[in-house]
Amino acid sequence: EAGVAQSPRYKIIEKRQSVAFWCNPISGHATLYWYQQILGQGPKLLIQFQNNGVVDDSQLPKDRFSAERLKGVDSTLKIQPAKLEDSAVYLCASSLEPIAYEQYFGPGTRLTVT
């Protein structure tokens, strides 16, 4: 079966610019996660969707980050405007259900903000 797809794989932008990331989860997976992973740290959950509803977004910097999951399938994560500290890998993951199920991760988008 196809895995979690993400695009782009790499992105370089200047601070104050905008950027968007796209994720297509595994077919049939109800739960979708967006993580930010800074070098040397573990993934930090930004937002968790169950179908197209938000389960948790307590660590999403809502003044600059936004995310949506239309029709409960694909999802986009946007940063506007970007700051230098947003440089990180943005990982998307999906799971069949959140309850004790394995998360499958996409390859990530490596963002560099200059």
Add this chain to the structure above:
Amino acid sequence: RKEVEQDPGPFNVPEGATVAFNCTYSNSASQSFFWYRQDCRKEPKLLMSVYSSGNEDGRFTAQLNRASQYISLLIRDSKLSDSATYLCVVNYGGSYIPTFGRGTSLIVHP
């Protein structure tokens, strides 16, 4: 935010050694627990779930101690290919919101 703590290491061990990692968590109402493996510049992948009764998969053994609020991972007969970062994950609350530790780096040398 609930915390999940790991010793970042690195743990530098020879081939064939046994190595153990611990991960502590702060929320006593945690629901489920996992170990993930992450290779350099790659995405995390599930290594194993952690059950209350403990579980074993080949050279890997995971255990949960709810009273002391930690999970452990034991790797026996280490291989060069075990070199990676090992991330523990704790799911909280009724919606099983995941929190990752920062990871423990393992380097297995010849």
